[in-house]
Amino acid sequence: RGFEGGYNLSDVRVNGALVRPRINDTMMRLDLASPLAPLGGKARISIHFSFRVPEHGSDRMGRDSTLYEIAQWYPRMAVYDDVRGWNTDPYLGQGEFYLEYGDFDYSVTVPAGYVVAGSGVLQNPEDVLTSEQRRRLSTAASSSSVVQIITQVEAAAAKTRPKAGTRTWRFRARNVHDVAWAGAPDFRWDATSWNGILAQAYYEFPKAGKAWEQGAEQTQWTIRQYSQLFFPFPYPQATSVAGPVGGMEYPMFVMVHYGNDDPTSIFGTINHEHGHEWFPMIVGSNERRYAWMDEGFNTYLNAFAAEARYPGQSAYPGYLRNWADAVTKRTQSPLMTAPDNIDPSALGAIGYRKPAVVMLTLRNHVIGPEMFDTSFREYIRAWAFKHPTPGDFFRSIENSAGEDLSWFWRSFFYTTDVLDIGIDGVSTRTSEGQTFATIALHRFTSVPFPVRLRVAYADGTTQDFSLPVNIWARSNRFDAVISVRGNVVGVRLWPDPSVPDWNPSNDTWGKPPNANPPGPVTR
Ligand SMILES: [Zn+2]
Missing domain, CATH: 2.60.40 (Immunoglobulin-like)
Structure with missing residues (x-):
């Protein structure tokens, strides 16, 4: 809508010395005065950066009146790996991100009446929460039922009584490759927990829909389900926020669209976005190049959740229809195609549902469920907090299953042919x-x-x-x-x-x- 986007950068320094950044599209290159020492060498980069929040949001960033969902909001490190060196693919929207792991400390200064939800753990609750809210939070931290941290009455009252001044919310997130956050003056805030992991939902009511009163429970259920089936959730909390962003994942924090009175109106998205905590948050696949290792694997997980949550229902026929649609319309490209080169109308089929069908096919009709489940868990365990390539996945499954599956990878990942x-x-x-x-x-x-x-x-x-x-x-x-x-x-x-x-x-x-x-x- 005519909005001029982009960062303003200034005072860019490496080890304290001013440097002139070289900008190429969404990539910035900084030259070091001397090479970084191997095995633990350090460089300190500081950047003053600013940008205007788009009035109507922008794809993965959202704004609705006084509600803000803020992501892609600071310059992030590209991955240097032992396959391609620096990964310098620019951000293009349809292809997502490939980011390096690290520990993050970040502070968000907002008008005093705002409540901020974000990736990581709040470091200064005594500065920003009331003693009653802190008491409720500690109850939620050991409760499997949902505790209201901010009730509807309190949220409505907060909206009508703006406070003067600002407050700073400090968060810390360890071993993640990104952080995002959201803020609003009138969030309802629910929390519950499982296995010491806090599951939270923040939503404006009634705008977000009655379904969101189940948001914390759906978050908790999802984290428990995937932890038990695939790999234990390694982070201390998981947050769902209702807003204008249709669905987007960040470490410990996801943005989900508004719902209606029906709890199922948000379950699919809450379940899908938190599924991304396994791919690509825990297993750091290059989603910028291989959508199937991110959206595809996640859609595979979602099939398990759908059948467990709603016995008698299955996501599978819908997955098949979606793939068939792309075959019929001739919009297919091989799964190995980078997402920005996939026909946008076929992204759901090629990035999400065909890979899920292919994985289920490998599991149910080639390797067998028990052996495949063991192999896939081993893949996640072996590549947690690392950056596997497609070949790493193929070899990992072949090694665990003890089978040469080259025919399978070639057929379903490198061609658009179908089985007949x-x-x-x-x-x-x-x-x-x-x-x-x-x-x-x-x-x-x-x-x-x-x-x-x-x-x-x-x-x-x-x-x-x-x-x-x-x-x-x-x-x-x-x-x-x-x-x-x-x-x-x-x-x-x-x-x-x-x-x-x-x-x-x-x-x-x-x-x-x-x-x-x-x-x-x-x-
Ligand atoms: Zn997704």
């Missing part, structure tokens, strides 16, 4: 008293896959068979000769209907047996 295996025909013969069925299998795309078959007999019984992926090593056709119990009257590929075979019309022969009913995909 079909049955050309079936014949039965008897030899020396034994009955054999020959099932002519046909692979119509470049994507190989281990085959599962269900055979139907004349007496109404069925039998399942498995064939390894190696059957596709030399050809796109394979005649599977299997020993059967009697005359085969029908065959079905994929007894489990969650295998993402693009074309079901060639998956059956004769009078096919039933597939399993669709069920949960995260058991």
Whole structure:
């Protein structure tokens, strides 16, 4: 809306000496007078910076009347890694961030009536909170039920009685790669805890919707769920803030859209944004280059949460439809495509849902749930607070699972091909008293896959068979000769209907047996 953005920088110093920064797009280069010593050498950089908060917010920054959600608000360190050296990809919006871990101390000075929520732990509660609020907070810190730190009556009263002067809120966050915060004079503030982790919700009421009265509980549930399933949440608190930003994640702190009276109107976003605490906050993937290692892995986690929170419901059919949509519209690009090069209309499919389907497929139909869950936990543990590349993920899973999965990575990560295996025909013969069925299998795309078959007999019984992926090593056709119990009257590929075979019309022969009913995909 015509807003002139950007930082004003001045007094840029390295080790106390003024330097002239070289600015290239959103990147700033500072030259050191002498090389930084290896193994713990230190340089001190100081920068005076300022910017105007966009009146109407801007993508990941939000403003609504007196409510401010502030992010990307200070110059941040680029990652220097042993793969690419300095990672100097500029910020482009659709691609997100790649940032280095560190410990942060930051102070926010606001009008005295404001309440500030942020990444990290508040360092000076005695300066900014009342003794009653501090008492309620300490109750919440050991309570699994929700405690109101600021009630609706108190929030409404605060709004109508502005205080003079300013207050400074000081926060500290350890081992994170960013910090963000929000402030408003009329936040309601709820808190609860799990396992010593404070789960908090800040929201203006009734604007944010009655759903937000469950915000703290949904935050707590999410942190507990993912801690138990994947890797223990390592930070002391998790905060959800309601505001105009539709959904954005920062360490220990997420921004979530307003809701309505229905608690499910915010659950998906609260659950998704806090899922990012695992990717990319704990596992520091390069989301600027590989959306699937960030949004994709998170969407995979979200499938587990959806089925656990709402038994009988599943996110999986929606994931599949979204991927299929991109295939049909020809907006696909390989998962390995950097997010800024993905068709914006296909970002949901390529960045989020196809990778989630692909991960569930690997888990449920290639490696097996138990081995995959063990392997994926080991990947998170091994790469927590580090910067894995795609190859690190591929090797980690292969090492844990003990399988060469190069065919899987190539098919689903490096191409846009879909799985389409079909049955050309079936014949039965008897030899020396034994009955054999020959099932002519046909692979119509470049994507190989281990085959599962269900055979139907004349007496109404069925039998399942498995064939390894190696059957596709030399050809796109394979005649599977299997020993059967009697005359085969029908065959079905994929007894489990969650295998993402693009074309079901060639998956059956004769009078096919039933597939399993669709069920949960995260058991
Ligand atoms: Zn996300």
